[in-house]
Amino acid sequence: MTDLTTDPTTLIADVLTRSYGLTPQRLDQLPIGQGTINYRATCADGDVFVKNYLPGTDLTGEADAIELSALGGQHGVPVAELLRNNAGHLIDASTPYPISVWEWMPGKVVTTALTAGQARGAGNALGLIHTTFAALPASAAPSTQARSWLAVDVAELAATIDRLTDIAEARLATGPVDSFDAVAVRTLAERRQVLDEIPRLLADLPTLTTQVLHGDYSPVNLLFDDDRLRAVIDFRPPDPFFLAYELGRVAFYPNTVATTTDWLATARTLIESYLEANPRAAADDIRACARVALLQLLTSLYGVKQHYLKPGLFQDALDEFWLHRHRAARILLDHQAATDALLHELTARR
Incomplete structure (x- = not known):
């Protein structure tokens, strides 16, 4: 479990509250991803997935990628739903730790052979x-x-x-x-x-x-x-x-x-x-x-x-x-x- 009294999680938790209307109770960093730092946020109304983009990331390109995910979902591809912030933005860049927030999806990745x-x-x-x-x-x-x-x-x-x-x-x-x-x-x-x-x-x-x-x-x-x-x-x-x-x-x-x-x-x-x-x-x-x-x-x-x-x-x-x-x-x-x-x-x- 990540202590919410330390940065950067303090800022991320504050953004979840201020910009998304969520109430994070804990923020756990996940051992996945090489290009982003990923968290599972346990909130009063359910869990969400939080993707924290690293410094230097092309956020415009990442927003375009989010649009591709949504387009795939419209055509039958199973995807997670993005939660926009209160301003309607795909990515919240109001702190030095820009994030996108997604519904938490059941399931897990497969690191062995596919069935x-x-x-x-x-x-x-x-x-x-x-x-x-x-x-x-x-x-x-x-x-x-x-x-x-x-x-x-x-x-x-x-x-x-x-x-x-x-x-x-x-x-x-x-x-x-x-x-x-x-x-x-x-x-x-x-x-x-x-x-x-x-x-x-x-x-x-x-x-x-x-x-x-x-x-x-x-x-x-x-x-x-x-x-x-x-x-x-x-x-x-x-x-x-x-x-x-x-x-x-x-x-x-x-x-x-x-x-x-x-x-x-x-x-x-x-x-x-x-x-x-x-x-x-x-x-x-x-x-x-x-x-x-x-x-x-x-x-x-x-x-x-x-x-x-x-x-x-x-x-x-x-x-x-x-x-x-x-x-x-x-x-x-x-x-x-x-x-x-x-x-x-x-x-x-x-």
């Missing part, structure tokens, strides 16, 4: 999101994010791997040592050995659809009550990117691929559900989604990079995620024929 029921719910909701957001004017805009993603600098990536390896090896030699250092040295060496796969995978990609997406669609932003999807949370500001990226990221989610033997069946279930909700998705986008997911894993050092250069709010979780991502990349590399066959089968049936 078949959860995969169906996740696929259906993503299909609804993509169908709905495809019609937005911003979806027709050029995607600077896509151009940057396709122009990956393999030499620079290798140099970053070497830098991180040097830091980990120095810690092993002179201290202070933590249990992650030896694992980091091994996995970084393994990653460096497969960097030559990146140009081949990029060359094999067809022209892919870009549009406004959820922006961070993964199980950590899905609240499940058993197999029922209760809410899609944490939409990101509208920034067109590859549809195949967002589909592949969740269909071949690292935690599922790295920890189960039936990850291909889970991917099948999710993508089938996705196609029912978004039947107009281009075949090339579907067929390429596993390779796009693989490329993202191979070109990203997310987790291990934070460990050595800028630790996250919950670095232990990022360390574990790096290990899942690294193992998933190896598995997807070794099973490209199987994923290609699955995706061609799913598109051929339409």
Whole structure:
């Protein structure tokens, strides 16, 4: 429990009272989120979720993301309802700790593999999101994010791997040592050995659809009550990117691929559900989604990079995620024929 007599919670609690008409009795920081500080506020009339934006956050972009959440909700996507402040604002920025306030939703995020029921719910909701957001004017805009993603600098990536390896090896030699250092040295060496796969995978990609997406669609932003999807949370500001990226990221989610033997069946279930909700998705986008997911894993050092250069709010979780991502990349590399066959089968049936 957070003591309401200390900052910043004092200011946040005061805003909840003054600007939202709520009476917070306690404010508990939640061990989730890397880009915001999140709280559960227990109030006299029920609980609410409070998202505190970090300094330097683009609040205009975050307000746009809130509008995307509401739009998704209007088209059948299960979402949490935002509570506007007394002035009608989406985000209250009256203190140095800007916040948005949301209804408290039942359910929890899944940090293990998705069940078949959860995969169906996740696929259906993503299909609804993509169908709905495809019609937005911003979806027709050029995607600077896509151009940057396709122009990956393999030499620079290798140099970053070497830098991180040097830091980990120095810690092993002179201290202070933590249990992650030896694992980091091994996995970084393994990653460096497969960097030559990146140009081949990029060359094999067809022209892919870009549009406004959820922006961070993964199980950590899905609240499940058993197999029922209760809410899609944490939409990101509208920034067109590859549809195949967002589909592949969740269909071949690292935690599922790295920890189960039936990850291909889970991917099948999710993508089938996705196609029912978004039947107009281009075949090339579907067929390429596993390779796009693989490329993202191979070109990203997310987790291990934070460990050595800028630790996250919950670095232990990022360390574990790096290990899942690294193992998933190896598995997807070794099973490209199987994923290609699955995706061609799913598109051929339409």
